[in-house]
Amino acid sequence: MTTQTAGETFEAVKSATDDVLETAKDAEGKVLDAVDKAQETIGKVSPVTTKFDVIASPSDIKSRLDWGEPALTILDDRD
Numbered sequence: 328m329t330t331q332t333a334g335e336t337f338e339a340v341k342s343a344t345d346d347v348l349e350t351a352k353d354a355e356g357k358v359l360d361a362v363d364k365a366q367e368t369i370g371k372v373s374p375v376t377t378k379f380d381v382i383a384s385p386s387d388i389k390s391r392l393d394w395g396e397p398a399l400t401i402l403d404d405r406d
Contacts, residue, residue, distance in 0.1 A: 388401065
């Protein structure tokens with residue numbers, strides 16, 4: 328059985344703690360990279376709403392229909 332001094336024990340614990348912190352930082356980086364990738368992917372499949380005027384052009388109507396806006400009401404008031 329080997330006897331360690333208090334300084335040796337401290338250094339061993341400090342080294343082990345540094346290893347755990349480095350592992351945690353690596354894991355954190357991987358998680359943040361995964362979150363960034365997920366946000367990028369979600370942004371591609373989830374359209375961002377835009378501000379629409381009360382009187383919309385045909386292209387505005389098409390983009391709202393493509394977006395799948397649930398509260399879209401089309402009112403044609405032509406003569």
